[in-house]
Amino acid sequence: MKERVQKILSQAGVCSRRAAEAMIEAGRVTVNNRKIKLGDQADSSRDVICVDGKRIHETEPKVYLMLHKPRGFVSTLSDERGRRTVRQLVRDCGARVYPVGRLDADSEGLLLMTNDGALTYSLTHPKHAVDKLYYVRVKGDLKQIERLREPIEIDGRMTAPADVEVLDAPAAGYSLLGITLHEGRNRQIRRLCEHAGLEVKRLKRMKIGTLEIDPRLKVGAWRNLTEEEVAYLQSL
Numbered sequence: 001m002k003e004r005v006q007k008i009l010s011q012a013g014v015c016s017r018r019a020a021e022a023m024i025e026a027g028r029v030t031v032n033n034r035k036i037k038l039g040d041q042a043d044s045s046r047d048v049i050c051v052d053g054k055r056i057h058e059t060e061p062k063v064y065l066m067l068h069k070p071r072g073f074v075s076t077l078s079d080e081r082g083r084r085t086v087r088q089l090v091r092d093c094g095a096r097v098y099p100v101g102r103l104d105a106d107s108e109g110l111l112l113m114t115n116d117g118a119l120t121y122s123l124t125h126p127k128h129a130v131d132k133l134y135y136v137r138v139k140g141d142l143k144q145i146e147r148l149r150e151p152i153e154i155d156g157r158m159t160a161p162a163d164v165e166v167l168d169a170p171a172a173g174y175s176l177l178g179i180t181l182h183e184g185r186n187r188q189i190r191r192l193c194e195h196a197g198l199e200v201k202r203l204k205r206m207k208i209g210t211l212e213i214d215p216r217l218k219v220g221a222w223r224n225l226t227e228e229e230v231a232y233l234q235s236l
Contacts, residue, residue, distance in 0.1 A: 002041040012056045028052050046098050046117045062116045063095040064225040068217040069111040075102040090222050101184050109205035110213040129182050133207035136177045140198040147196035154185045
């Protein structure tokens with residue numbers, strides 16, 4: 001939940017709200033590495049809030065989940081169109097957690113969820129470029145498959161080239177591809193496939209870095225990450 005940053009600083013015991021306002025006006029407070037102005041809001045469970053470059057102390061225990069996201073769920077906590085959200089799937093986890101990045105409603109597979117704002121920021125910021133592997137079932141001729149590796153423009157910027165591998169090319173015009181993205185852009189794989197004349201029939205995220213989706217995790221189920229998995233993600 002977003003609140004005014006001066007209120008967050010006060011509740012965290014950093015200083016009084018009046019003193020927090022003075023810090024903000026002096027340019028000493030940042031949210032996600034950007035200086036803020038008085039009246040700006042932030043979410044203390046998601047955003048990285050720092051005073052003089054030092055992150056404010058948070059008392060809420062950190063929770064890290066691996067969710068096997070099904071199709072038909074959006075990767076948000078609420079949806080103005082009334083669609084089902086991933087929040088419904090993890091409601092019994094004991095904490096208010098947020099998706100790390102997104103999978104669109106028609107996609108499935110590995111989705112991380114946490115209340116660790118610093119980790120979320122690290123894994124989703126473009127400068128970190130964490131690789132993500134997707135299995136993509138497509139319909140169409142693979143004669144233009146090289147176009148999947150070409151940069152395309154999304155939101156005014158060119159994408160980084162994707163890595164593409166044909167995993168299975170059976171008859172009837174359906175193929176299974178492994179596509180690795182080095183950045184997360186809006187519906188990038190679907191746009192790449194359209195660029196190559198292919199229709200996406202199913203899209204599943206399999207890996208984030210070297211962290212794979214747990215094959216024992218049923219669709220719609222979640223589990224806590226192990227200490228080793230959390231340490232790995234923090235090292236990226």
